[in-house]
Amino acid sequence: MTDQLSEIEAVPGSLHAMILQQLDDDQAQEIVSIPLEGKSSVADHMVIASGRSTRQVAAMAQKLAEELKKSGEPSPRIEGLPAADWVLIDAGDVVVHLFRPEVRSFYNLERMWGFGDEGEKKSAVGNA
DSSP: OOGGGTTOOOOTTSHHHHHHHHHHHTTOEEEEEEEOTTTOSSOSEEEEEEOSSHHHHHHHHHHHHHHHHHTTOOOOEEESTTTOSEEEEEOSSEEEEEEOHHHHHHHOHHHHTTOOSHHHHHHHHHTO
């Protein structure tokens, strides 16, 4: 994985690691992983990433869904693909949010989950 993902710890071979690697391969920007264990029963990890355009966001979402199916995971639920401003991919233990940069800054999910400033984000990611 590139330097962008060097701070995110994921168990090798896990669904979380596979998703992070796929997003990195697809040149997603500003990948953040927020650990949800003990905070939410929805998933164990929330991954947030940005694409440069609606086309890239849609392509990343479709490629990630294909890779999940190839790896034997159940088909993920995908919401928001037609507009591709914000695409939500529910992969079971990992929920992925893919945004265009403007939409990501507007909703600011990192802050909602308590990871609003850069220092907190780095420490939270390192403990994933």
